[in-house]
Amino acid sequence: xxxxxxxxxxxxxxxxxxxxxxxxxxxxxxxTALGQEIFGLHMTIFWICFAIGVAVLGAMAFILFKxxxxxxxxxxxxxxxxxxxxxxxxxxxxxxxxxxxxATITMIRAYDDTEGDINILITGxxxxxxxxxxxxEVSFFSNLSTSLDERNNLAPKGENYLLEVDEHLVxxxxxxxxxxxxxxxxxxxxxxxxxxxxxxxxxGFVNTGWTQVNEPGIFRGQCTELxxxxxxxxxxxxxxxxxxxxxxxxxxxxxxxxxxxxxxEKLWTTEELMAMGEGVYQKNCVACxxxxxxxxxxxxxxxxxxxxxxxxKARQIEILMEGVQGAAMQSYAEQLTEVEIAxxxxxxxxxxxxxxxxxxxxxxxKEILDYKTNKL
Amino acid sequence: xxxVIESHHDDHHHGPAKGFSRWLYTTNHKDIGSLYLxxxxxxxxxxxxxxxxxxxxxxxxxxxxxSPEFYNQMVTxxxxxxxxxxxxxxxxxxxxxxxxxxxxxxxxxxxxxxxxSFWILPAAFGVLLSTFLMxxxxxxxxxxxxxxxxxxxxxxxxxFFIFAVHIMxxxxxxxxxxxxxxxxxxxxxxxxxxxxxxFVWSWLITAYLLIAVMPVLxxxxxxxxxxIHFGTSFFSAAGGGDPVLFQxxxxxxxxxxxxxxxxxxxxxxxHIIETFSRKPIFGYSSMVYAIASIALLSFVVWAHHMxxxxxPIAGELFFMYSTMLIAIPTGVKVFNWLSTMFKGSLTxxxxxxxxxxxxxxxxxxxxxxxxxxxxxxxxxxxxxxxVVAHFHYVLVPGALFSIVAAVYYWLPKWxxxxxxxxxxxxxxxxxxxxxxxxxxxxxxxxxxxxxRRIPDYAMQFADYNMIVSVGAxxxxxxxxxxxxxxxxxxxxxxxxxxxxxxxxxxxxLEWTVDSPAPYHTFETSPDLTNPQTNN
Numbered sequence: 007x008x009x010x011x012x013x014x015x016x017x018x019x020x021x022x023x024x025x026x027x028x029x030x031x032x033x034x035x036x037x038t039a040l041g042q043e044i045f046g047l048h049m050t051i052f053w054i055c056f057a058i059g060v061a062v063l064g065a066m067a068f069i070l071f072k073x074x075x076x077x078x079x080x081x082x083x084x085x086x087x088x089x090x091x092x093x094x095x096x097x098x099x100x101x102x103x104x105x106x107x108x109a110t111i112t113m114i115r116a117y118d119d120t121e122g123d124i125n126i127l128i129t130g131x132x133x134x135x136x137x138x139x140x141x142x143e144v145s146f147f148s149n150l151s152t153s154l155d156e157r158n159n160l161a162p163k164g165e166n167y168l169l170e171v172d173e174h175l176v177x178x179x180x181x182x183x184x185x186x187x188x189x190x191x192x193x194x195x196x197x198x199x200x201x202x203x204x205x206x207x208x209x210g211f212v213n214t215g216w217t218q219v220n221e222p223g224i225f226r227g228q229c230t231e232l233x234x235x236x237x238x239x240x241x242x243x244x245x246x247x248x249x250x251x252x253x254x255x256x257x258x259x260x261x262x263x264x265x266x267x268x269x270x271e272k273l274w275t276t277e278e279l280m281a282m283g284e285g286v287y288q289k290n291c292v293a294c295x296x297x298x299x300x301x302x303x304x305x306x307x308x309x310x311x312x313x314x315x316x317x318x319k320a321r322q323i324e325i326l327m328e329g330v331q332g333a334a335m336q337s338y339a340e341q342l343t344e345v346e347i348a349x350x351x352x353x354x355x356x357x358x359x360x361x362x363x364x365x366x367x368x369x370x371x372k373e374i375l376d377y378k379t380n381k382l
Numbered sequence: 383x384x385x386v387i388e389s390h391h392d393d394h395h396h397g398p399a400k401g402f403s404r405w406l407y408t409t410n411h412k413d414i415g416s417l418y419l420x421x422x423x424x425x426x427x428x429x430x431x432x433x434x435x436x437x438x439x440x441x442x443x444x445x446x447x448x449s450p451e452f453y454n455q456m457v458t459x460x461x462x463x464x465x466x467x468x469x470x471x472x473x474x475x476x477x478x479x480x481x482x483x484x485x486x487x488x489x490x491x492x493x494x495x496x497x498x499s500f501w502i503l504p505a506a507f508g509v510l511l512s513t514f515l516m517x518x519x520x521x522x523x524x525x526x527x528x529x530x531x532x533x534x535x536x537x538x539x540x541x542f543f544i545f546a547v548h549i550m551x552x553x554x555x556x557x558x559x560x561x562x563x564x565x566x567x568x569x570x571x572x573x574x575x576x577x578x579x580x581f582v583w584s585w586l587i588t589a590y591l592l593i594a595v596m597p598v599l600x601x602x603x604x605x606x607x608x609x610i611h612f613g614t615s616f617f618s619a620a621g622g623g624d625p626v627l628f629q630x631x632x633x634x635x636x637x638x639x640x641x642x643x644x645x646x647x648x649x650x651x652x653h654i655i656e657t658f659s660r661k662p663i664f665g666y667s668s669m670v671y672a673i674a675s676i677a678l679l680s681f682v683v684w685a686h687h688m689x690x691x692x693x694p695i696a697g698e699l700f701f702m703y704s705t706m707l708i709a710i711p712t713g714v715k716v717f718n719w720l721s722t723m724f725k726g727s728l729t730x731x732x733x734x735x736x737x738x739x740x741x742x743x744x745x746x747x748x749x750x751x752x753x754x755x756x757x758x759x760x761x762x763x764x765x766x767x768x769v770v771a772h773f774h775y776v777l778v779p780g781a782l783f784s785i786v787a788a789v790y791y792w793l794p795k796w797x798x799x800x801x802x803x804x805x806x807x808x809x810x811x812x813x814x815x816x817x818x819x820x821x822x823x824x825x826x827x828x829x830x831x832x833x834r835r836i837p838d839y840a841m842q843f844a845d846y847n848m849i850v851s852v853g854a855x856x857x858x859x860x861x862x863x864x865x866x867x868x869x870x871x872x873x874x875x876x877x878x879x880x881x882x883x884x885x886x887x888x889x890x891l892e893w894t895v896d897s898p899a900p901y902h903t904f905e906t907s908p909d910l911t912n913p914q915t916n917n
Contacts, residue, residue: 030826030830030842030845030846031826031829031830031846032826032829032830033762033829033830033831034762034831044758044759044761044762047756047758047759048753048756048759048762051752051753051756051759052753055749055750055752055753058749059745059746059749062716062720062745063742063745065720066720066723066738066741066742069720069723069724069728070723070728070738073659073723073724073725073726073727073728074727074728074729075660075727075728075729076729079725079726079727080727081659081660081661081725081726081727082661082725082726083661083662084661084664084725085661085662085663085664085665085666086664086665086666086667087664087665087721090717090721091665091668091714094713094714094717095710095714098709098710098713098714099710102706102707102709102710105706105752105756106702106703106706109702109756109757109758109759110699110702112758113695113698113699113702113757113758114695116758116761117695117698132535156444157444157445157838158444158445159444159445163443163444163841165841166840167443167840167841168443168838168839168840169840191530191535192528192530192531192534192535193528193530193531193625195690195765197833199762199831202761202762203761204690204761204762204764204765205690205692206690206691206692208619208625208626208691208692209530209619209620209625210619210620210623210624210625211619211625211626211692213691213692214692227831228831228833228836229833230764230765230766230833230834231528231765232454232523232524232528232531232835233531234454234522234531234535235449235450235451235454235522236450237450237454237835237836238450238833238835238836238837238838238839239450239838302451303517303518304517304518304537304538305518305537305538334535
């Protein structure tokens with residue numbers, strides 16, 4: 007029976023070999039100096055714990071085998087030994103002191119929060135990340151890009167299933183990047199295993215983390231604090247590029263911002279707004295309000311047949327721009343462009359029969375811009 | 383005069399009343415113990431069914447059987463039920479049955495309070511489970527219910543959840559008051575504190591922990607209630623409050639709480655190991671001091687659950703060191719159990735098998751706990767399946783196995799019948815294999831980067847998740863065997879002797895009374911002042 011036990015205990019170790027390389031069963035070895043250091047610390051602690059485990063379980067297996075009553079052993083009578091109690095207490099204390107020294111050194115190194123060459127403000131939203139390059143005044147949102155069909159098993163799953171986004175967080179190699187991490191609604195947590203950064207994103211707080219990547223590459227992570235129903239669907243993708251490519255990326259982002267302003271001034275047709283609005287709706291609204299506009303009672307109200315959506319244009323614009331206090335509805339003024347907001351409002355006013363019973367009025371991007379201007 | 387006659391007349395009613403009113407009105411510690419244990423057993427299958435839903439959803443990548451929203455409700459209620467509805471009531475049930483019998487008392491000190499503290503428990507879980515039928519669904523914010531997800535962003539049923547938690551807390555506090563009062567006042571003459579059985583010691587300390595931290599939990603949920611309904615902003619940053627405050631308050635309750643779920647297990651396992659080793663427990667007094675030190679330390683380690691919230695480095699280091707210290711008394715206990723078995727004369731009946739598995743697998747859970755204590759490494763472990771593996775190793779093959787062991791160990795004393803040993807061993811081996819199949823691979827996917835509480839996962843975690851799910855289904859099914867074995871014992875078991883286990887008579891007062899234990903035991907206290915009567 008005892009041998010059976012040993013085999014059982016060893017089974018998980020055998021399966022290590024059987025399934026895959028160590029990548030699938032161990033921590034990321036780290037793509038940064040800090041990542042590598044924490045990986046090293048993890049392996050040190052692991053081997054110490056492994057050795058203790060083998061010693062204790064080995065001793066136990068020996069005792070269980072040797073002192074079976076079947077073999078006719080008589081039980082001894084002793085029930086205490088002050089010497090032994092003291093010895094192993096001191097032994098444990100020494101092992102722990104040995105472990106705490108490297109841990110403390112690594113901890114101090116991880117807690118370096120001096121300013122970076124580039125400072126990026128990361129804001130967690132339900133259920134997407136916002137990245138703001140503070141020095142360059144560039145800001146964008148990063149959404150999961152895995153299709154609903156893949157998630158619902160209607161299409162084959164890609165290699166980066168659930169770990170892919172529409173907009174990568176692009177950083178230059180060789181620079182010290184400091185992340186300032188916060189949240190807009192509930193608590194999220196920003197984790198990129200290769201950087202060994204996991205910092206909670208907490209509304210009202212700004213936490214910091216830093217990294218310096220020396221080789222170009224793509225690094226993937228996920229939100230690690232339960233933040234509501236789509237907690238599993240807000241991944242992080244960081245792309246490290248050469249400083250030149252990084253400059254190019256920032257210039258592109260700035261140009262895109264100017265183009266957006268031009269688009270707002272343009273005259274849009276209903277068809278154009280509807281086409282764009284449907285896309286915006288699929289990406290930003292279906293999670294709560296559902297594809298059919300029915301919502302999910304009682305937390306997420308229906309848009310189909312809603313009085314505001316059918317008849318009260320001003321109030322609908324206000325909700326999109328300001329969010330709803332005390333409810334899950336957030337402000338989209340920052341997340342979407344004026345054109346996108348106008349388009350998605352138009353889409354909801356003209357879909358699900360809303361235009362039949364309501365006014366079905368379209369909203370022009372200019373009206374959203376006016377709202378913003380008047381507020382200032 | 384008539385009063386005397388009447389009371390004399392009452393003396394003939396030794397047995398219990400009949401029917402449902404026996405259970406509703408009972409003040410008998412054995413009846414209430416059985417009620418607690420059956421309640422816990424039923425909730426084990428309710429919470430277990432939720433675990434099955436979770437594992438079915440995670441069987442393969444992609445959406446399987448439930449929506450992400452319902453998945454979160456399953457995760458939340460699985461945790462709440464297993465903690466507050468299974469492990470804690472089972473330990474209280476064992477305390478009710480065994481503490482009076484182990485200290486030579488006729489009953490608990492406060493029998494009516496005892497009745498109340500049990501009967502409000504089904505009410506609390508009735509309230510909690512009824513939220514599944516309400517608009518907005520059951521609580522979906524995890525058993526740790528971090529604000530503001532559990533306040534501003536919670537479904538409206540959160541108010542029922544708060545009410546349920548309040549009732550559970552009241553039940554626990556009343557139970558603890560009763561246990562402390564019983565232990566301190568009703569021990570047989572001659573049973574000094576340092577002669578008390580270890581299960582009694584472990585419960586005395588646990589009861590103090592409960593009284594210390596349950597009001598803290600009540601405070602946390604009350605602040606939530608105020609935030610939700612009365613316009614306060616304790617946990618809302620927009621109103622000047624602090625979401626991190628919630629976590630500090632919660633874990634100041636939460637960490638002692640996890641020791642509440644393991645300390646009585648230490649007592650149980652000590653009894654079983656000494657009985658089946660046919661040797662006295664090694665280092666009795668160091669066992670007592672170890673339990674007491676673990677309990678005291680549990681008040682100063684709470685923020686190790688919060689290494690990633692952005693504490694100052696002094697805080698990180700303090701909570702890292704204090705957490706590592708817990709390894710010392712825990713290690714002492716493991717070594718004492720090994721030394722008890724060393725040079726013993728071991729047999730492997732079902733309770734002993736579960737107790738041995740407890741020691742081995744609790745050691746694994748303890749070592750992963752030590753790894754988690756290392757704050758910089760915890761940046762990588764935190765909120766991944768590595769943590770899920772760790773706490774399931776200490777709670778399932780830890781706390782739950784100790785309860786199963788206790789049931790097999792004392793069932794003959796409770797019912798007067800032996801359980802089926804072959805079935806018991808089958809139950810053990812199936813549980814032992816499947817529990818490792820379920821929880822060991824979680825270490826791997828956790829280290830490889832799988833966050834906890836997600837309803838779907840990336841492709842590289844697929845193989846191990848399937849193994850975990852298969853293990854979980856097997857573990858769930860195996861527990862039906864346990865239910866069957868208990869029922870078979872009650873209805874068709876062979877009669878047990880008073881001693882039940884070879885040489886058990888010297889291992890505690892409960893083995894000196896008949897099997898089944900009469901409805902009233904120790905109406906006159908046994909006198910232990912003379913060491914001769916001890917055996």
